[in-house]
Amino acid sequence: MGMYSLTSELSTFKNRSAMKVRVIRTYLVREKKGSSDIKSQKLVLHDPEDTVIHASIPAKIVPKFIHSFVEGKVYGVKNFYVVSNWHTYKTNMHEYMLQFNHETIFKELRSENFPWYMYRLRSFNSLKGNSELNGKELIDISGRVVEVYGPQEKNIGGHNARLIDFVLEDANGEVKICSSYDVTQVLFNLDYPEFINFMDSLRDIGYQTPMKSIASLSSFSFKNTMDESSSKSMELITINEIYDNDKVAARISGIVNPTDWFYSSCRKPGCNEKLEISEGVNKCFKCLKIWEDGILRYKITLRVVDMKGNASFLLWDRECLELIGIIAAELYERSNKTNEPLQQITNLVAKTLLFQITAKKDHTSHHNECNSDMPISLGDDDFLEGFLSDEAESPIAILPPVAVGDATEEPI
Incomplete structure (x- = not known):
């Protein structure tokens, strides 16, 4: 290596060493979560022999380096301290780590002949x-x-x-x-x-990856909605069979009214009833309270299709929030209160999802909506490929049961 030392040659007695390394990882450590104060900058580096070493840059000299190191690039670094690897959780198990100081200098170098060891991958079997x-x-x-x-x-x-x-x-x-x-x-x-x-x-x-799900609750929660479904094989049914079951895999073919995607609800905790204008005020006819304004919540009616039929599904606030990623009030403000279809809503079209549904008894009167003879724009083979391929074009989600309540809408 000539003028450059290998990681194996480092010693705490030398502070004028020089190394040629590739940056695997660079990140800032804050004084505390949510703080803008920087505690230090960290680097994870590897030398030509694929030996990984950690480097720390103290807060006082971070401004000298903060925009200098790019992950994947090769640098020459000189004049650093070699100290004990004192971190509790370590990016590598090397005995030593580097600590930069005011005299540390660096320069980006050519990387054509420098090895690429960005990852130290371990198999799952080696971990369990x-x-x-x-x-x-x-x-x-x-x-x-x-x-x-x-x-x-x-x-x-x-x-x-x-x-x-x-x-x-x-x-x-x-x-x-x-x-x-x-x-x-x-x-x-x-x-x-x-x-x-x-x-x-x-x-x-x-x-091939078996069909999995996006669950509504995290494993941080006390009870997980996936506990039951992940313990046994998942059985797919068609839309025609939804009246005898509560799970159906389908593709969203359209939004019934993409501009009618929210409603103003009661502010009382636990009451999501739609507010109605009565005598010039917003009134909840469920809890009989009057509010100056309500809470905006999602309410989106989808057209869905599978290999055998089609139906209308109604998604409420919780499910829409997980699919879209932001609350309805924030999306409304971002849209500048326009009455045009929003991309965040229309982006739901063509997603293939696994729905868990709640159907009211009177929905059975609309069973003729699920017409198995209705033509589908995609052939059955193409449609099956969307469900069963290991390269599915969109995630498959399982949505928790929704409380339909007093809704008079026809969709399930």
Whole structure:
């Protein structure tokens, strides 16, 4: 290596060493969650021998480096301290780490002949039941997302945080990810060799992801809506059979009225009744309260189709919030209160979802809506491919039962 030292050659007695490294990861650590004050900047680096080492930049000199290091690029770094790896949760298990100081200098270098070791991937089998696994080491894994739980609001350290957890799967099993806040990074569908090789490995063995779901509750919750459905095989039914069952897989073919996607509801906790204008005021005829204004909530009527028929499904606020990602009031403000169809609403069209439905008894009188002889724009083979392919074009969601209440709408 000439003028550059390898990680294996580092010593705490040398502070004039120089290294040629590729940046695997760079991130800022805040003083506390939600704070704009920076505590430090961290780097994860690897040398030409694929040895990974951690580097720390103290807050006082972060401005010198904050925009200088780019993940994936190669740099020459000189004049740093070699100190003990004192972190509790470690990006690598090396004995030492680097600590930058006021004399540290760096320069971006050519990377054509420098090896690429951005990931240290571990198989799920190597993690499960491994008594020798160090629980303090932060490791890299790759997999296909097969189950996602709805975001949960949690208070952590006195600050509100939005948490979401999901399940990854490879050819050997499943694993659930828990983040380490600032350091954890989740990457999707990048055009890197590691991603391509993983997908090719699944195709080589003829592996297909079984149908999973997006659940309405997180595993952080006491009870999970997926407990029952994930414990046994999921049986698909057609729209024609929905009156004898409560789960149906279907594709959204359209929005019945894309400009009529919300209503103003009562502000009383637990009462989501639509407010009506009565004698010039907004009145809830369920709890008999009068409000100056209500809470905007989603109410979207979908046209859905499957291989055998079609129907109208009514989605309420909770389900729409999970699919669209923002509350109705915020979407209304972003739209500048326009009466034109919104992209966030029309984007629901063509999604293939697994619906869990609640049907009122009087809906059976409209059973003729589910006409098995009605032609579908997609052929049955194409439609099946959308459900069963391991390259499905959209996520498959399971929605919790909705309380239809006093709604007089016909959709289920």
